[in-house]
Amino acid sequence: MGLTARIRTRDGWAVQHAVVTVTDMAGAQALRAEADAEGSVRDTTELAPGAYTVIVTAVGYAPAAASAIVTASGRAEVGTVTLARQGGTELPPPGPWTIDPAHSTVGAVAQHLGISSVRGRFTEFAGTIEIAADDIAHSRVQAAIRAASIDTGNGMRDTHLRSADFLDVERHPELVYRSTRVTAAGSDRWKVHGELAMHGVVRPVDLDLAYLGTGSDPWGGTRAAFRATAELRREDFAMNYNQIVQAGVAAIGTTLKVELEIQAVQGSALPQV
Incomplete structure (x- = not known):
């Protein structure tokens, strides 16, 4: 059970310590987690089955939103969320x-x-x-x-x-x-x-x-x-x-x-x- 996601830049680089916030359809926060050094989120918080909104934020990047469906097993796989640099500007890693x-x-x-x-x-x-x-x-x-x-x-x-x-x-x-x-x-x-x-x-x-x-x-x-x-x-x-x-x-x-x-x-x- 729980939520899994990968946070990446447009070129596939991991966005370390991105914050993932999950809200239900009423707008109430159901989960908040932080990506690890590989840009991965693996949270075991139990969520009720249904539809949720996933909002990803990180310093220097524009926020991104995605949808997630929690199944009867309590699992939600968001997949890869791509973040663009703040202002839309892109260059390689420093x-x-x-x-x-x-x-x-x-x-x-x-x-x-x-x-x-x-x-x-x-x-x-x-x-x-x-x-x-x-x-x-x-x-x-x-x-x-x-x-x-x-x-x-x-x-x-x-x-x-x-x-x-x-x-x-x-x-x-x-x-x-x-x-x-x-x-x-x-x-x-x-x-x-x-x-x-x-x-x-x-x-x-x-x-x-x-x-x-x-x-x-x-x-x-x-x-x-x-x-x-x-x-x-x-x-x-x-x-x-x-x-x-x-x-x-x-x-x-x-x-x-x-x-x-x-x-x-x-x-x-x-x-x-």
């Missing part, structure tokens, strides 16, 4: 996360001749994410990208991009991004405010970030996934090279759309696999 370059992509798209796009990516980069426990706005992102690792699928074009006309990798071997703060932009969307150092110039650059969730990997770790975009103007980073073709159309667009697909592993180091 602590350090390490970007996994093998399962991440740092790419950019430029317009070519005004009619099509050329895509490129950087193949060598590293970075860390720190999810703040006290105030999510204090979370931090830092990443370094090896400029010479640019790859657009064309050797001649890549050599030109590494030259002083563009990235000038001999004098500026790295692109470095450091965040300054994070603000919520939706239930699972964030604005990462920060600065990008590229080609010897530092400019403010904001990332539009979507948090895609977390999950286990085959090596015993936990991974979080993110997608982010930003738009850069080449002139802001002193990359002014261009050619004008017929009708005054620029060979290369003046803006770059940055596209990031990021997997990060929980902890301060990547697993050895």
Whole structure:
């Protein structure tokens, strides 16, 4: 007899010490219990058969309600109750996360001749994410990208991009991004405010970030996934090279759309696999 329930976040994390309150159809409290460290509730209080309302609360989360039917045996199995973070904002659990370059992509798209796009990516980069426990706005992102690792699928074009006309990798071997703060932009969307150092110039650059969730990997770790975009103007980073073709159309667009697909592993180091 009694009530059982599991309290989880949207991504399946246990919500420790959530409070479960059960009321009957008249609104009278019939049971009050606290979830354990695994987010589980196993209470043996005897309840009369019938319909009940289960209300789950936890610090930092929006309350959730569920229905429960107590059978003639006196047992009520609520199942899993999912809590959303207060205000609907979601990010992975607090602590350090390490970007996994093998399962991440740092790419950019430029317009070519005004009619099509050329895509490129950087193949060598590293970075860390720190999810703040006290105030999510204090979370931090830092990443370094090896400029010479640019790859657009064309050797001649890549050599030109590494030259002083563009990235000038001999004098500026790295692109470095450091965040300054994070603000919520939706239930699972964030604005990462920060600065990008590229080609010897530092400019403010904001990332539009979507948090895609977390999950286990085959090596015993936990991974979080993110997608982010930003738009850069080449002139802001002193990359002014261009050619004008017929009708005054620029060979290369003046803006770059940055596209990031990021997997990060929980902890301060990547697993050895």
